[in-house]
Amino acid sequence: MRKTWELDFYSKPILDENGKKRWEVLICESPSDTRSTEELFRFSKYCPSTQVNSIWLGNAIQEAIASAPKPPTQIRFFRRQMNNMITKACKDLGLLPKPSRRTITLQRWLEQRMESVYPNEPGYQGAKPTASVRFEVADPQPLPDALRGEKWAFVTLEADAFAEMQEWEIDFCEAFPILGEQSLVPDLTPETRIPGLIIFSARAKALAGWMSGLELAAVQVKLDSPAQLILETGFSDRWILANITDPQTKQEAEGFQTAKEQASGVHFIAIQSDPNSESFAGFWLLPELNLG
Incomplete structure (x- = not known):
């Protein structure tokens, strides 16, 4: 049975000491059924703005795998603008990248962090909508x-x-x-x-x-x-x-x-x-x- 993770790698509404936006990777386990007896795996890590690349991301995924009960076989992500970087990092690790809008665990976690984590960080600038998740409406x-x-x-x-x-x-x-x-x-x-x-x-x-x-x-x-x-x-x-x-x-x-x-x-x-x-x-x- 495939183990699926959900991943987001993007800038946050926080400026570092150099006035550059801080980046963060969020990784969490995707549920497969309606059982709710245990917490789903989660991993987060800030990335310096000077190291935003597939190598840093791949290392972060490896760090998450090392701390997880079970490694994933595929990783879902919803930001189309990050497609190339996330896809390369996953493939370099032998993981299947899956462009997806089925990232409900990740969305709920992002909402929680936008409300109670980022506003408490030094350099917080306030959240704004981003074009990275605007989807084109294709003909069916x-x-x-x-x-x-x-x-x-x-x-x-x-x-x-x-x-x-x-x-x-x-x-x-x-x-x-x-x-x-x-x-x-x-x-x-x-x-x-x-x-x-x-x-x-x-x-x-x-x-x-x-x-x-x-x-x-x-x-x-x-x-x-x-x-x-x-x-x-x-x-x-x-x-x-x-x-x-x-x-x-x-x-x-x-x-x-x-x-x-x-x-x-x-x-x-x-x-x-x-x-x-x-x-x-x-x-x-x-x-x-x-x-x-």
Whole structure:
């Protein structure tokens, strides 16, 4: 099983003694399921502005690996402007770099540091938005013919239902804690309705296997003509999951969007062979993050 870390390497709103921005690497473990019984691994280190390069970053990653319970096999990162440097540092260490918007542990940690760590540092200048995480909206591409579902349906589950997720029969899966002490979405309650999209396909396992190789970000509803369900992956890739062709389905799609907003962006996508199946070929709990 792959061990995934999340990484950010960027300047902070702090000036050093020479008036240059301080840089910092943040590394944390990416959760794989909804269990919340232990803390996820974290590592942080400031970098001098004169040493911002893939060599320093690679050494920092090695230092993190030396202090971690288990080394990673792949590293997610969300800043597209740092793509070349992070990719080189990872590949030099034999790690798989993964451009991704699925960095929920890292985002929550960044929010916490912006609120309670950086303002207390000497030279703090105040946080400002950065263009390094502004994503271009690419035109959605059609799924390969062999991977299109025959049917699909909107559903909802109470947040509390995911406590039993480890008992479900799932071939490909990834999730994160949404309840309990280690929850990454503190606004949710056990009764919060989590919206989802289930895709039914005779080639369910092939479709789930293909999706498992992507960095799933979110399911979006596009209501202007042509109305469509869009799967967002990686930095900015978008795929057409289905076309919305009738008023009732459009109303259900609007309900999906509303429920997603009420659930702080949490939603899921699942794949089954047919509506009567008691197992899943794939199931992914998705965080819709406002990266910044």
